[in-house]
Amino acid sequence: MKKLGLIVNPIAGMGGRVGLKGTNGADVVAKALKLGAKPVSSARAVETLRVLTRAGVEFELITYQDEMGAAEASEAGLEARVVGRITSGQTTAEDTKNAAGEMLELGVDLILAAGGDGTMSDIIEAIGTQVPVLGIPTGVKMHSATFANTPESAGQVAAHFLSEGLPLRDAEVMDIDEDAYRENRLIAELKGYARVPYEPVMMQTTKEGSTGFELADQKAIARWTIELMERGRMYILGPGTTTRAVAEELGIYNSTLLGVDLILDFKLLVRDVNERQILEAIKGKPATIIVSPIGKQGFILGRGNQQLSPAVVREVGKKNILVLTTPHKFSLTPTLKVDTGDSELDDEFRGYIPVIVGYLQTRMVKVV
């Protein structure tokens, strides 16, 4: 029988209705409560569990104490093995991390996590991609690609995963700097990747028109990108799963998902380089930067790839930057952004730039 882990972040989503941009940190929680915020996470998690029960799938449920899962399980009428200890009413990020760690030890097949971007970041900080995770959307910010569309669809995806199985893929976990966001500045950070079940319809919002064949599309883009590659030219491969597909298509399976790698003559030259290493490697040589927009804001430079500094970009030259994006991603980020920290350089990017969207397919996309 498959084992399902359940982690509920009971305070997730509380800041939303009262106009706070998230609930990372105890002081914000206190403020939210004072503003009359009501817990939302719990009821939504119960909704997911009910769908799962109705689907008639057999599984063993393992969850955390009290409002971090046990309460929700019993409300949904499910028996569960309860682990962990918390101080009810005062849960913290540490509790989420501990819960994820214990579930990894217990060998669960999937962790259902009710929360938002912060919750996801905590989980992957603890367990990385060792256990598949599926997000029940209950937070304020949900920029990560790990969430089902609704609590109901989370239940359906989980049921599907537990009964017939679903392919897995790595999905971006994003979080934004809440303090900056409260001041109306959006600084999204790529926190890492989670392993998630691949279900193109019920996970995230796909607009009509996108093909939904994310993995196949990545492969097609990778093949085309490789056909464009030349010997003797240095390829600076940015972070992300779309760029990683390029590495994999070249037979490089240890590329850096969160960092920048150098590729020369179709082979990995150096892994996980910093700005200085890149500048040394490309000095006076032909080079191309390959990047993919990060997260829902569509940043191609300046988010999660700060190694590609203004100096690097200038040395390589704007016309030697290959941007890759799948049709699905394009539907989420129809315009692109750059924020290199050098506004003059950023201005050079504004207007339309070519973006590779498939095999033999390029799209003119606006950089704003």
Add this chain to the structure above:
Amino acid sequence: MTYRQARWARGECLEPLVFELSRAGRKGVSLHPEVPARIKIPDNLTRRSLELPELSEPQVVRHYTRLSQMNYGVDLVFYPIGSCTMKYNPKVCDELAGAEEAACIHPHQAEETVQGALELMYRLERYLAEIAGVSRVCLQPSAGAHGELLGMLLVRAYHKSKGESRTEVIVPDSAHGTNFASAAMAGFNVIIVPSNNRGRVDLKALRAAVSEKTAALMLTNPNTLGLFEDEISEIAKTVHTAGGLLYYDGANMNGILGKVRPGDMGFDIVHFNLHKTFSTPHGGGGPGAGPVGVVRKLEKFLPGPVVEYDRRRKRYYLDYNRPKSIGKIRSFYGNFGVLVKAYTYLLMMGKEGLEEVAETAVLNANYIMRKMADVGGFEVKFNGPCKHEVVFSAEPLKRETGVTARDVAKRLLDYGMHAPTYYFPPIVPEALMVEPTETETKEELDRFVAAMDEIAEEARLSPEKLRAAPTATAIGRLDEVKASREPILSWKMYRKLAK
């Protein structure tokens, strides 16, 4: 008017397949009981069993009549499927195509014995060239998409002859899927340019897209939103200045017939969809015809043979001597029967008739657009008059009731009308693309608008009715994903799967 489609079935099972109706030994009339075997076919090339169905004549006739009753067609209902120009197909065209002189000739016959057929192709080519404002036309391609592929191969040949390597073909994001596919099939990298907020090609993006790598721009005009690309002169200049060619997707020619010519707009290559504009039927996947016209500088690359006239000997002949030709694009000379129908249509209509086609087609579409403005739940994203078709968005209805464009389209079937094209073009959310064509009466257009009004009301009162639609048809809603991912295309496949 109420409607209920015939449903021939035994319980859950619809009319059986001919293979299932087959019983050994049954046959219809056989006019040639014994075909004398004049050729000795080697043993290894003969099949022992053909596995053809065996039925009597009345069984066959009933079977196909029943199937036709469980189907929609232009002979039965209003068929406003946008981009497809489902106009009525006059019976006289079928009759002439079925006449012995057309139907019983063989492509291998000697030229002297098929002078009429050659003359027909010769003239048709010239008529089409005049209509499009080009210098020569190849009649061979079997459909619009096939014509696109030929067009792209011509683009390649042209640049190659100039010693240039141009690898990119630009296509607007509103274009039909075949444009992207045809360019890629011919080995080009497809560069997609976005539309602007007027639903036309974004010139800024186009200027950013053209370069020394640009081989061609493919454009539909009027475009798939039914809007005329009014900046076409500027577009043509931009592409030509960069050294590229202009390809005209003729799917929407019904909107401009006799009014403007693609050649005059600056297009170098043009395809026609005879099964749309020139009223030959759309078979299920064919046969259609997608002739391709070109300007003078591209003539020599056209596939052979071409029909020529020998003035001295007063004789039509097939010219195979084409050293610069890209080669053949299909066997023989094209779907000849379809060419006969289109030729007949052209002769019937004449110049004034063709102009009237465009005028009435455009008028009908604008009439529907205006009347639909009073029907709540649908909106037009781009203001101003349209050409031969109009794209509505059912987004307001979806917001209000949760009912989608697909549900509306399916529900129309219950009203005895074919569904419009939906979810195309992809740049309009919840798109419903309506092309009434010139062959519909005002009453029919009013009936359509009234049906849309009733459906919108149903969406508000009983949305579940729309989600369950169609219910008045022989079969209900299909699983479209399954149908396109796991198609069963033959009796053999079906039998294998049933096992």
